Amino acid sequence: MSDQSYSAAAPRTSKRLRSTAWTRYLFVLPVILFLLVFIIFPIVYNLILSFQNVTVYNFKGHHAFAGLASYIKTFKDPVFYTALGNSVLFTVLSLVFQFSIGFALALFFNRSFPGRGLMRSLMLLAWMLPVVITASVFQWMLNGDYGVVNYILQSLGIIHEPHSWLSENGTALLSTIVANIWVGIPFNMIILLSGLQGLPEQLYEAAKLDGAGKMLQFRHITLPLMRPTILILLMLGIINTFKVFDMIFIMTAGGPVNSSNVLPIYAYQMSFTKFQFSQGASVSMIMFAILTVLAVIYLRMSSKEEAA
Structure with a gap:
């Protein structure tokens, strides 16, 4: 293969590889979204909530940081x-x-x-x-x-x-x-x-x-x-x-x-x-x-x- 043919094929191969990589990420994306929305977010939110002082009286208001009080x-x-x-x-x-x-x-x-x-x-x-x-x-x-x-x-x-x-x-x-x-x-x-x-x-x-x-x-x-x-x-x-x-x-x-x-x-x-x-x-x-x-x-x- 000549140098010109090789240089022309290289960008197409690189583009094809990037497209394949993005396709793989798209297949994994639903799982990642599920983990973020239904597992990671509730755990993080619950952790933050445990360090605040949240009751029925201030549920919609400002939640002050309470440390380890709870x-x-x-x-x-x-x-x-x-x-x-x-x-x-x-x-x-x-x-x-x-x-x-x-x-x-x-x-x-x-x-x-x-x-x-x-x-x-x-x-x-x-x-x-x-x-x-x-x-x-x-x-x-x-x-x-x-x-x-x-x-x-x-x-x-x-x-x-x-x-x-x-x-x-x-x-x-x-x-x-x-x-x-x-x-x-x-x-x-x-x-x-x-x-x-x-x-x-x-x-x-x-x-x-x-x-x-x-x-x-x-x-x-x-x-x-x-x-x-x-x-x-x-x-x-x-x-x-x-x-x-x-x-x-x-x-x-x-x-x-x-x-x-x-x-x-x-x-x-x-x-x-x-x-x-x-x-x-x-x-x-x-x-x-x-x-x-x-x-x-x-x-x-x-x-x-x-x-x-």
């Missing part, structure tokens, strides 16, 4: 620690039972037997139902006057008089935990089952030839190979469970006397019941910080897992 007020409120403790208890108990029962069901459905597909589909109904329906059904079942749970327990002689499960301090939070466990079991089962079905059968056949029983196979083959799936599932479970709002709000609204109050409901109460918008924003940012720390821990654990 955070200090939040940390001095005993209800905050009640909600934090309930959130931790709600998350831990829900995850323990969701994961344990989900893993047991995943191991069960990993075997071939007649009707496995139908039974697995029926198990998914609990996860597919909207939360408002599930919470309303459990609210009806646990009602102290006409709930089916009291009827069954009294018929079996376990209790002698009906209990108001959602109106008593000792059982309100536990009732919401039971409902959340029921919702989360199918999700855990499906994720773990997909991980189990991807494990190589050759390892189990070799273990059988070496005389390893079911427990040894589970301990030395299944658990180590399922570790990445388990870590992802637990991390997602912590994030989703720690921020549960609708289930508890419909069933107990955080009562009675804050016995089932959790951080999302506490933030809602501060913002939309007491109209202390800055304090509600500070509670949301505290939740965000907690979940961010947990996410960072998970990322470090997963990076070490990949390096190993």
Whole structure:
């Protein structure tokens, strides 16, 4: 190719490359706009709001900078620690039972037997139902006057008089935990089952030839190979469970006397019941910080897992 032809083709090639680059940016633009409008902007606005003194009286006026006043007020409120403790208890108990029962069901459905597909589909109904329906059904079942749970327990002689499960301090939070466990079991089962079905059968056949029983196979083959799936599932479970709002709000609204109050409901109460918008924003940012720390821990654990 002559020098003249090369010099004429070079600008066209450069222009074509720039056009391709702009086309790529246009494809990414909707995602960037979505992140800016629905994720980054609310977080930044909430952060700014938490450092101001915004109430229902000055909502449309000038918002003076208040520093850490909202955070200090939040940390001095005993209800905050009640909600934090309930959130931790709600998350831990829900995850323990969701994961344990989900893993047991995943191991069960990993075997071939007649009707496995139908039974697995029926198990998914609990996860597919909207939360408002599930919470309303459990609210009806646990009602102290006409709930089916009291009827069954009294018929079996376990209790002698009906209990108001959602109106008593000792059982309100536990009732919401039971409902959340029921919702989360199918999700855990499906994720773990997909991980189990991807494990190589050759390892189990070799273990059988070496005389390893079911427990040894589970301990030395299944658990180590399922570790990445388990870590992802637990991390997602912590994030989703720690921020549960609708289930508890419909069933107990955080009562009675804050016995089932959790951080999302506490933030809602501060913002939309007491109209202390800055304090509600500070509670949301505290939740965000907690979940961010947990996410960072998970990322470090997963990076070490990949390096190993």
